[in-house]
Amino acid sequence: MKKFIKNTLALSISAICLLSTSFSAAADPKKVDILISPSGSGPYLAWATMQNYASDYTDKIAPVAVETPGFTYNVRYLASSPHLWENTIIGSGEVVEWAAKEGIAPFFPKPMEAVKDFRALGVMSRTSNMFVTLDPSIKSKDDFVGKRVAVGLLTQNEWGMHQRMMLDGWGMTKKLKSFDALGPAQNINALLDNKADIGTLATHSNHDFSFTLQAGAFKTLESSGRDYAFIDIDKADIQSYIDKTGAPFSIQVLPANTVAHQPEPVTSFGNYTLLTVHKSFPEEDAYEMTKLWLKSGIELGKYSAIAKIWDKETISTVAKIGKENIHPGALRAYKEFGLID
Template sequence: MKARSAISSLLGALALAALPFSTALAQKPVAVPLLLCPWGCGPTESDTILMNQMIKEGSPVTLLPQETPGYMYNIREMANQRHWTKTAFSTEDVVIQLALKWGGTPELKEFLPERVPIRFKLLYGETWWAQGKFFVTFDPSIKSPADLKGKRIGLGLRGQSDWGVFSRLVLEYGYGITPQNADIRHLTPAALTQQLLDGSVDVAVTAFGTEPSFTEILISPPLRQLEASPKPLRYIGVSKAAIDKVNAKLGTTFLHVTLPAGKLPKQSEPLSLGFVRGFKAAHPDFPEETAYQIVMAVARNAPKMKELHALWKIWSPELMLHGLSEENVHPGAKRAYVELGWWDKVKQFPAVTYPQ
């Protein structure tokens, strides 16, 4: 009995001695890998700033930004179960929708070789992107994408969701423009911009981002390069009817907007175009508390980060919430929005829906 008592006392002492170590482990921030896009895309820089702010304030969760080939890569990588409980990622509403229903089909296998049948949960919105849903040219004879049959068209790479994939979908399902009736070239943004300047292509995609009120516009370096040319830059819009056709065909939620004149460089007239909504997202198995802490950290830090990077300049609660719904939001994110008093705002905005 004495031996048993001594052993029990020893075990108790060891347990007490281990308490500070256990407490230290419990207090160690949870590190969350965050899949982004190629270096220089914007989020790689803005989310590094967010990581630093989270570390400075002692947040219980820290995001670890990771450069990737892009959003098409991210959605396929997130099909791997090893990411489901520990990784968040940058994506767009339309990327999730296409991966759910169209991956591996004749319509999309060029861009998505297989389906990713996961209804990912949204954490917060970060940017509206327009590239691939309007075009630019120096040719005054091109008035509409319908005029592009037989033309040389510079689009982004097949792994780039907006630059290379959505532009093809808009052209084909909105206007009937395909590689069979036009010279479509998939190039890097820098290369296609230079080819447009050199006259090697007739029309091309370019980029800008914004937020729901269109108060703040993020002009991309390629668009700034076109602005600097002495040639008369012309914007080629995409009609609401074309956006509606694409959405009806694919079950997507491209948003149609008419952008007032003067919002873009050398934009003399209103521009009809489409947008996708960019989000941070995670698998449904991603821990609720971690999702909650991520959203709360963004809500706390975003106002002061407006002065640190252009992507944070467009931040607002409305941008975070636009597109969220009871069906698509992560439960931890919703808990944060309810606590912040913001959740009722989602009723004002069209929700991101997932195809059956």
């Protein structure tokens, strides 16, 4: 009898432990990697902040920010890694995904078919890519001939890839004295050290440009005390590239004083940065992730500068432009929030 009671008690305890473990596992949020950008960059810091505060808004999903060389790298890596398609999100952009599908060298030597199956969850920002100089004689792209141009990394679409695409498209790259892809901070340091004549800067804005975030490289340039100027790019030169290639660049006109040391409006090019998944990414996970983003969004601006542009209108921008390239799970969240019909 004692043996029976002992065995029964042991079985009961085991059952309770198993039940407890089952409930615990069910309560754990699903971890999802978000491949973003270099450590210290605005997008990476924003998603690292989301990682820390996500549990305040949901118990369904737990995003994990992962450092990468940049969005160009992310697109190439996800497209060539089928084992990641059901559990990975990437930081991306309209132009870089277009370039991958088209096979635009040197970034994508041949078209990546898998990118046709990418679907957006939402918009992280609207960007502007601007050339900057200390040389007052450089006023337009035609003055780039024979000059030394420094940009960010070519694995970073906003800091290096876009600029190289435009220079190639204008037939300007071969006319330069040099072209060096150094990095966001390093290209501005080269400019200040007289190792480059032209550098580049990138901004992130919300949907209507009422809030614009300046990267740390802006502060480096501003604090130098040097007299610098942004190079205005003729709208026709940007439009000619768009018409010739079909690239989804947008022409950005920043009103005067949008960024430091900018007394006049500046015309440049940019696009929408995206949070992207493969179409095989589970619908429920896409729904929960988008819902988390919409719920926490701008609230995270208390802790991360770039999150200040994550208002619901900005996040849902591409869904309002066209639903065909939006993940069904994200569309479900937008409809629930009343952002689309």
